[in-house]
Amino acid sequence: MPRRPRQASASGYYHFINRGVNHNPLFYAPEDYDHYKALLKQYADRFGIQILHYCFLSNHTHALIRADDVSRVSLLGHFLHRRYAYYLCRVHELSEQIFKKHFVSKPIEDEAYLLECARYIERNPVRAGMVTDPAEYPYSSYPFYAMGTSDSLLETNPLYAGLGYDDRERRVAYRAYVRSTRPSEMEVVV
Numbered sequence: 001m002p003r004r005p006r007q008a009s010a011s012g013y014y015h016f017i018n019r020g021v022n023h024n025p026l027f028y029a030p031e032d033y034d035h036y037k038a039l040l041k042q043y044a045d046r047f048g049i050q051i052l053h054y055c056f057l058s059n060h061t062h063a064l065i066r067a068d069d070v071s072r073v074s075l076l077g078h079f080l081h082r083r084y085a086y087y088l089c090r091v092h093e094l095s096e097q098i099f100k101k102h103f104v105s106k107p108i109e110d111e112a113y114l115l116e117c118a119r120y121i122e123r124n125p126v127r128a129g130m131v132t133d134p135a136e137y138p139y140s141s142y143p144f145y146a147m148g149t150s151d152s153l154l155e156t157n158p159l160y161a162g163l164g165y166d167d168r169e170r171r172v173a174y175r176a177y178v179r180s181t182r183p184s185e186m187e188v189v190v
Contacts, residue, residue: 008070009107013052015117016073018081018103019060021096026084027058028092033139036061036084041153043080047072050155053118055140057128062121064114066155070105077103115159118145119178134178146175 020026027033033056040063044051049072053064067073085098108117118141125137134142143149145160148171163177164170 006070006074006105007107009109011107011109011111012066012068013108013111013114014065014067014070014073015106015108015121016063016065016077016103017060017106018077019100020098021100023059024096024098025058026061026088026098027056027139028088032088032091035087037139037153039080039083039087043076043083044153046079047075049073049076051141051153052114052155052157053121053141053145054153055121055124055137055142057124057130057139062124064108064117064121064157065105073105077105111159114157115177118157122178135175142178146171146178 018026027036036056037054040051040054043049044065048068050066051063052066053062055062065073065076067076081099081103088094088098108114122134122140122142122145125131125140126134131137134140135146141151141154144151144154145157148167160170160174163173
């Protein structure tokens with residue numbers, strides 16, 4: 001049975017996710033994260049896609065992106081993951097499939113959800129128990145928004161400006177927003 005066509009978002013925003021096959025690692029060294037990020041930038045620029053937020057975990061990646069046409073999202077996923085898989089196999093002498101067969105691009109129809117999706121993406125390392133604070137994780141967009149660190153990959157989330165009157169106020173508000181715990185996150189997983 002053929003795969004259903006990728007669902008287009010009226011807003012143009014998507015939560016772009018890919019996972020390693022069988023939860024296998026996608027990154028083995030810091031240079032791998034850097035290479036993936038460089039490829040993401042290259043293909044986002046090539047296909048006219050804006051990257052608003054991202055987080056690269058050991059066995060999966062998240063990005064909040066904006067694309068005028070869903071076909072560009074497909075092109076991004078195809079070229080980015082093909083080139084990165086080639087790199088990973090060559091550098092780390094791997095011979096198996098790297099990524100799950102299809103990446104996910106969940107349409108975001110409500111622009112009010114953009115900050116909540118960003119929070120979800122940047123809290124991933126905390127939820128995974130890798131760090132206790134998102135600021136401790138080096139492979140995400142959190143330092144850009146929370147600390148004003150430069151990041152050439154990113155376009156600023158349009159809702160970020162509404163968090164304060166100046167950059168300092170916005171960074172303080174963003175840190176508080178992302179660090180806040182939701183009741184559903186307080187459940188203990190056994």
